Amino acid sequence: MPELPEVETTRRGLLPHLLGRRIESVVLRRDGLRWPFPGDLQQVLAGARIEDIERRAKYLLVRLDRPEQILLHLGMSGVLRTVPHDTPVRAHDHVDLVLDGALRLRFHDPRRFGCLDLVRADQPHPLLAELGPEPLSETFNGDWLFGWSRDRQSPVKPWIMDQRVVVGVGNIYAAEALFAAGIDPRRAAGKISRERYRRLATEIKRILGAAIERGGTTLRDFLSPDGSPGYFEQELLVYGREGLRCRSCNAELRDERLGQRATVWCPRCQR
C-alpha cells in the first residue's frame, strides 16, 4: 500500500494526535516484523514524550525528548492508526504505543514487511544512509536524474524506483510519472535526454504532490490514520489498467513485467 504519499498522509494524520503525548508503555505482540524489535525498546520508550513526527523517504521518524527516535516503515501492508484503548485487537495488530490520554498508536501489518527500530540522532542509521533526495525537494530535478543516469543500462522504470536515485517513487507512481512524461518504461535510463528528464522530474513532483493532497491512493485497504480512504485511485491513468485503453489516445495499453514488477504503459504516448 504505502508509497510516499501514503506515508506522508499517515504522518499528517497522526501528528495532531501524538504531538506532546507521553508514551506510557509499549505492547509487543510478537518479537519483530521484518527484523527483531530492539531488546530495549520498551524501556527506552516508556515515559518518553513525542515531540515531532518526520518523514524521510518512506520512513517515519518519531522524535522524542531523549536521544533515541522511533524509526518506522510500513512495508507493503503496514497501517498506523490511533485507536481508543479499549479497541479490540485484531489479527496482525503487532504493536501498540500506549499513550497518555484516550488513544494508543496501533501498528497493523499482515505481511510483516514493515519495521520498527530505534535510531540515535548522533549515529546515522544504516537504513537511512544511502537514500537519495526527496522528490519534492529542490535538490531533486531533471539535471540530477540526467547526471546520475549516464551509462546506466537499466530500464528507466526500475531505475527511478531505486531509492538511491530518488526516494519515495514506488511501482504505482513510477508508472504514472512515466506515462505523464511520455517515456517508455523499458528505455535505458542512460539514453534519456536532459530535457526528457526535466519533464519526468516535474511530473514526479506534480503527481506525488497531487496524491498527497488527496490523501494517498486507496488500494485495497489503505486508510489514513483517521480511517478515511484516499481519493487518488480514480485518477490513475495506467497503473492497474492493463488490458484497457489509453485515456489519452485510446490505444490499447501494454503490460509486461519489468524488474519483477507489473508495468503498464501506452505504446503510443510513451516512447
Place this chain on the structure above:
DNA sequence: CATCGGACCTGTTAGC
C-alpha cells in the same frame, strides 16, 4: 560496481 533473482510474509483474486 550494476544488475538480477530470491527472500521475507499473508491475503486476495483469477483460473480451473
Place this chain on the structure above:
DNA sequence: TGCTAACAGGTCCGAT
C-alpha cells in the same frame, strides 16, 4: 463452491 497458483503497495541481500 473449492482448491491452487499467481500476484500484490517494498527493499534487503547475495550471486553474477
